[in-house]
Amino acid sequence: MIALIESIVKPLADYPDDVFVTMETSEGKTVCRLRVHPDDTGKIIGKNGRIAKAIRTVMFAKTEPEKKIYLDIK
Numbered sequence: 001m002i003a004l005i006e007s008i009v010k011p012l013a014d015y016p017d018d019v020f021v022t023m024e025t026s027e028g029k030t031v032c033r034l035r036v037h038p039d040d041t042g043k044i045i046g047k048n049g050r051i052a053k054a055i056r057t058v059m060f061a062k063t064e065p066e067k068k069i070y071l072d073i074k
Contacts, residue, residue, distance in 0.1 A: 004062060005032060005071075008055055013040040029068040032059070036073070044073060 002021045010016040015037035022033045036044050045052045056071050063069050 001030075001032060001059065001062065001069075004058065005034060005055065008058065009034065009036065009044055012043060012051070013037065014043070015040055029070065030063075031070045031072055033072045033074070041073070 002023060005021045006019060009021075010019050013019055013036055018035075018037035018040070020035040022035075024031045024033065034044070043051075046054075052071070052073060059069055059071060
C-alpha cells in the first residue's frame with residue numbers, strides 16, 4: 001500500500017523527495033499517514049479535495065471490503 005500511494009503522489013509533487021508514507025494498524029483499522037512538503041499539500045489535496053478522494057478510492061479498491069483503511073495527509 002505504501003508503494004501504491006507513493007507511486008500516485010510523487011509524480012504530482014514538486015518536491016518528490018519529501019513524500020513519506022507510513023502505516024499504523026490498531027484496533028482493526030489501518031491509518032496511512034502521508035507527509036509532503038508544505039508547498040505540495042494543496043496540490044495533493046486538490047480543489048475541493050478531489051485528488052485526495054481519488055487516492056482514497058484507489059486505496060479502498062486495493063483493500064479487502066471488511067478492513068477499514070484511512071488516509072491522513074499532512
